[in-house]
Amino acid sequence: MWKLTLGVAVAAGMATASFVATDVQAQDDGVWWPAKVEIYNPSCTDGDPACWTDPANQNLDVVDYVPLMPDEVDAKHHICVSFPHLVDSYWVGAAYGIIEEGTRLGQKISLIEAGGYDKLEKQLSQVEDCIANGAEILVLSAISAEGNIKQVNELxxxxxxxxDLINGINTEVDAKSLESYYSMGRIACKWIADQHPAGSGAVKLAWFPGPPGASWSVAGNQGCHDAVVGSDAEIISTKWAQTSKEAQLSLVENVIQAQTSGDDVDLDYIVGVAPAVEGGMAALRDLGLQDEIKLVSYYYTPGMHQFVGRGSVAMAPTDQMIIQARISIDQAVRILEGKPSATGGRPEFNDTGRMIEHVQPVAAMVTPENHGDFDTSTTLAPKGWSPVFSTD
Known part of the structure; x- marks a missing residue:
């Protein structure tokens, strides 16, 4: 049984539509491969942010990522996984990928979450406790690209x-499973820019990249601002905040009020993190502006899936966080057991002889027009699934 899954290959920050097949029956049996991934070469495992925009990484090879089979795993390892929080469905999806892959490969998983992007000290403390309790490797979604560096170097x-999973950190690591949020921000804002080329008439965007200082939101911000250069799309406001719906709604309401004069609102798009889009939807509905201002997310959640399907959200790209999470566990086992890369590409090795690798799933861009063709198994945790914090 085969189903078409919409993919978007990202090259030089440009998105083009393509279709790849996945075996749905195999997925029902707990099999998620092969996953289409792009290989960074050179990898960005040295922590240099400039690696993301290195010309060599603007046309990435797309290959199949085929993970280990359970009978290829030599031992049960203790893997510590640290998340910033589990307060939104994006991270619940990532948690699902972690637990499912750890269970499939027979690993012991300790999943910890700090409670928010303002809880760096708690994340650092949790990680130390997790390692002290016998974890052999750390899968880290860092709260801060800079603030987690000292601990990572010491470990x-x-x-x-x-x-390094999902968020990114500006120091050397052993492997990365994460999408370039520069590309995600660029995809979202270029989708708008392409509809409003130079000379077509000015449109105004309010942009909500996420928490200040987080590597992923900083990269997404740069991608969005780069994407609109040379178009008639203008970013008139950039607002940073934690990714709670309450914080984002407050920002959205403030921007709408600032752009309102009498009965006129001088704003055409609200684009940014999913909670900002959800907050924007509520604010626009209350003001009767839902037909005047379009909403664009730069990542995907169950809410975005529902709202894109209804036509309430114009576009939302997904970085396939469940696949990213699964890959990170496979990478962890490979590193601990000295196994080669899963991509069959150009594996690199660090000075300790360990495999190093940086891959990202091919991003998928979802609109109301292609929503029905999108396979949610790489992005949305099953309905009703609740986070599990350990496997034995």
């Missing part, structure tokens, strides 16, 4: 490998 010096 690696103690022989604890680090897999």
């Amino acid at each position: 690696r010096a103690r022989g604890i490998p680090i897999v």
Whole structure:
């Protein structure tokens, strides 16, 4: 049984539509491969942010990622996984991928979450406790691209490998499973820019990239601002905040009020993190502006899936966080057991002889027009699934 899954290959920040097949029956049996991924070469595992925009990484090879089978795993390892929080469905989806892959490969998983992007000290403390309790490797979604550096460097010096998942960190790690949020921000804002080329008539965007200081939101911000250059789309306001719906709604309401004069609102798009889009939807509905201002997310959640399907959201790209999470666990086992890369591409090795690898799933851009063709199994946790914090 085969189903078409919409994919968007990103090259030089440009998105083009393509279709790839996935075996749905195999997925029903717990099999999620092969996943289409792009390989960074050079990898960005050295922590240099400039790697993302290196010309060599603007046309990435797309290959199949085929993970380990359970009978290829030599031992049960203790893998510590640290998330910033689990307050929104994006991270619940990532947690689902972590737990499912850990269970499939027979690994012990300790999943910890700090409670928010303002809880750096708590994340650092939780990680130390997790390692002290016997974890052999850390899969880290860092709260801060800079604030987590000292701990990561110290852990690696103690022989604890680090897999960088989803968020990014500006120091050396052993492997990365994460989408370029520069590309995600660029995809979202270029989708708008392409509809409003130079000379077509000015449109105004309010942009909500996410929490200040987080590597992913900073990268997304740069991608969005770069995407609109040379078009008639103008970013008139950039507002940063935690990714709670309450915080984002407050920002959205403030921007709408600032752009309102009498009965006229001088704003055409609200674009940014999913909670900002959800908050924007409520604000626009209350003001009767839902037909005047379009909403665009730069990542995907169950809410975005529902709202894109209804036509309430014009576009939302997904970085396939469940696949990213699954890959990070496979990478962790490969590193601990000295196994080669899963991509069959150009594996690199660090000075300790460990495999290093940086891959990202091919992003998918979902609109009301192609919503029915989108396979949700890489992006949305099953309905009713609740986070599990450990597997034995």
